[in-house]
Amino acid sequence: MQGSTRRMGIMTDVHRRFLQLLMTHGVLEEWDVQRLQKHCYKVHDRNATVEKLEDFINNINSVLESLYIEIKKGVTEDDGRPIYALVNLATTSISKMASDFAENELDLFRKALELIIDSETGFASSTNILNLVDQLKGKKMRKKEAEHVLQKFVQNKWLIEKEGEFTLHGRAILEMEQYIRETYPDAVKVCTICHSLLIQGQSCETCGIRMHLPCVAKYFQSNSEPRCPHCNDYWPHEIPEVFDPEKEREAGISKSNKRSLRSRQH
Amino acid sequence: MKVEAAAVADACSDDLSCGEADIDPSLLELVDEEKCRSIRKQYRQLIYNVQQNRDDIVNTASESLTEALEEANVLFDAVSRTREAALDAQFLVLASDLGKEKAKQLNSDMSLFNQVAFCDFLLIFVGLNWMEDDGRDALSDCDDNIVRSFWETVQKEATSWMLQAETFHFIFGSFKSEPSARKPRLEHRKRVYRMEENGDMPTKLRKLDLCSNQEATEKEVERILGLLQTYFQKYPDTPVSYFEFVIDPNSFSRTVENIFYVSFIVRDGFARIRLDQDRLPILEPININHVGEGNDSSSHCRKQGVISLSLQDWKNIVATFEISEAMITNSY
Numbered sequence: 001m002q003g004s005t006r007r008m009g010i011m012t013d014v015h016r017r018f019l020q021l022l023m024t025h026g027v028l029e030e031w032d033v034q035r036l037q038k039h040c041y042k043v044h045d046r047n048a049t050v051e052k053l054e055d056f057i058n059n060i061n062s063v064l065e066s067l068y069i070e071i072k073k074g075v076t077e078d079d080g081r082p083i084y085a086l087v088n089l090a091t092t093s094i095s096k097m098a099s100d101f102a103e104n105e106l107d108l109f110r111k112a113l114e115l116i117i118d119s120e121t122g123f124a125s126s127t128n129i130l131n132l133v134d135q136l137k138g139k140k141m142r143k144k145e146a147e148h149v150l151q152k153f154v155q156n157k158w159l160i161e162k163e164g165e166f167t168l169h170g171r172a173i174l175e176m177e178q179y180i181r182e183t184y185p186d187a188v189k190v191c192t193i194c195h196s197l198l199i200q201g202q203s204c205e206t207c208g209i210r211m212h213l214p215c216v217a218k219y220f221q222s223n224s225e226p227r228c229p230h231c232n233d234y235w236p237h238e239i240p241e242v243f244d245p246e247k248e249r250e251a252g253i254s255k256s257n258k259r260s261l262r263s264r265q266h
Numbered sequence: 267m268k269v270e271a272a273a274v275a276d277a278c279s280d281d282l283s284c285g286e287a288d289i290d291p292s293l294l295e296l297v298d299e300e301k302c303r304s305i306r307k308q309y310r311q312l313i314y315n316v317q318q319n320r321d322d323i324v325n326t327a328s329e330s331l332t333e334a335l336e337e338a339n340v341l342f343d344a345v346s347r348t349r350e351a352a353l354d355a356q357f358l359v360l361a362s363d364l365g366k367e368k369a370k371q372l373n374s375d376m377s378l379f380n381q382v383a384f385c386d387f388l389l390i391f392v393g394l395n396w397m398e399d400d401g402r403d404a405l406s407d408c409d410d411n412i413v414r415s416f417w418e419t420v421q422k423e424a425t426s427w428m429l430q431a432e433t434f435h436f437i438f439g440s441f442k443s444e445p446s447a448r449k450p451r452l453e454h455r456k457r458v459y460r461m462e463e464n465g466d467m468p469t470k471l472r473k474l475d476l477c478s479n480q481e482a483t484e485k486e487v488e489r490i491l492g493l494l495q496t497y498f499q500k501y502p503d504t505p506v507s508y509f510e511f512v513i514d515p516n517s518f519s520r521t522v523e524n525i526f527y528v529s530f531i532v533r534d535g536f537a538r539i540r541l542d543q544d545r546l547p548i549l550e551p552i553n554i555n556h557v558g559e560g561n562d563s564s565s566h567c568r569k570q571g572v573i574s575l576s577l578q579d580w581k582n583i584v585a586t587f588e589i590s591e592a593m594i595t596n597s598y
Contacts, residue, residue: 023431023433026435088436095436106437179438
């Protein structure tokens with residue numbers, strides 16, 4: 001084990017409770033994370049000042065480093081909401097024994113992942129995924145079962161389903177980015193702005209560069225004539241709005257009612 | 267009878283002293299045949315009753331076994347011959363068997379778990395006690411929603427009694443082996459396998475099923491099979507391009523119907539779909555004589571495939587393949 005670059009922090013019950021809560025949910029939005037952090041302080045250490053979220057999480061990460069687990073911060077590809085996910089970083093003999101999903105279910109996820117990466121829009125249709133069910137490793141799976149498994153993935157926040165098509169959830173992107181870059185180096189798409197993995201986004205029709213929707217929003221913010229940063233052609237797609245947590249809280253829009261303002265465009 | 271008895275008595279007095287041998291003189295009297303027959307009848311009745319009510323006696327905490335034993339006791343007082351005694355012995359064996367079963371059921375453990383009672387309580391807790399009236403068969407008939415709601419209610423209550431921390435869920439790192447070599451990306455977006463009609467077809471095709479009734483479908487399939495076979499006879503050994511065959515450049519709905527009918531032909535084994543060297547699907551004849559090709563007959567019932575064709579896809583295909591007229595002519 002290499003020497004830790006971070007000085008190992010101290011975990012109190014506040015941190016432990018927070019970590020267990022995050023472990024239960026898998027992935028949470030930032031406002032939820034802040035609320036939970038305050039809740040953990042209230043339960044265990046009423047009088048202490050609430051540590052800044054970033055330092056709080058870095059503290060926990062320094063302790064988890066030796067286990068190859070990390071709390072990663074990311075941004076949802078369609079909305080630009082900041083999310084935090086607890087991800088696994090290494091393939092070890094122990095991680096291979098994970099029993100959340102059976103061998104054929106994992107293979108289905110892998111094949112769906114491949115289809116999503118290969119697709120133009122970042123979405124793979126359920127028919128195409130189901131057509132590959134015959135080639136799965138492990139126990140033979142019927143197509144009806146495969147539909148249930150895909151729903152299980154959606155429930156556990158590994159995939160997102162939209163109008164019969166599937167794409168990767170922010171959680172999966174945070175966890176699998178390294179794997180995707182290593183396994184599909186030729187097919188992987190990258191955002192020109194932030195240089196991280198791109199599944200959904202907008203692309204320039206002339207030069208083909210791609211950008212995440214939130215990256216587009218930030219880059220072309222209050223720009224009346226958006227132009228491609230690479231070829232300077234007029235940017236043909238609708239520019240989404242930058243995600244503003246304050247505005248959303250004021251409007252009191254509940255998550256379930258909020259319709260996506262962005263269209264899935266390419 | 268009397269003479270015999272007297273002779274026995276004499277014999278007794280000769281060989282053994284009467285005082286030692288405990289033979290009750292009343293036993294040696296003439297026995298009433300009628301009485302014996304009625305005793306035997308009563309014994310048999312008793313044995314029959316006990317056997318019929320076996321379950322009752324063993325499972326309920328009733329006095330019926332004791333009562334039966336007492337009845338047998340009373341009967342035995344009147345028994346004087348071996349024949350009845352044998353019946354009494356038979357009854358005794360039966361009664362002691364039942365007694366043993368009852369004793370086994372005695373609660374000698376400190377905590378006894380009665381599964382049946384627990385199940386009843388569970389159903390009452392979940393609010394499904396209406397099921398008890400219908401009998402146990404109702405349990406197997408109830409649909410998924412009831413089952414799911416049952417387990418959710420139980421879970422809500424049970425989790426509050428169990429202190430359990432959630433485990434760490436992840437996907438990365440759980441793949442057991444290295445990913446297989448990547449297949450070259452297809453230029454043509456559609457992958458076609460042998461198709462088989464089944465309930466998992468996408469809604470598009472299912473709706474079509476409702477439009478045409480069974481007979482019309484079969485007639486159409488036969489007609490198209492005839493067209494296909496005519497083509498194969500005219501041009502032997504040349505498989506026809508699948509899309510050229512099914513696409514009707516003038517009507518999208520006819521195209522979809524054609525795909526539907528051709529899938530029946532493939533399912534019934536009159537033709538097969540393959541990909542040629544350009545990775546485009548082609549239709550090939552299967553001669554009925556060639557059933558001996560082992561692989562095909564076994565594998566063609568296991569493969570399933572789904573085709574999705576949008577209006578745009580259809581237009582693209584018509585343009586790409588330059589299809590000017592439909593190969594499958596209309597029957598009307």
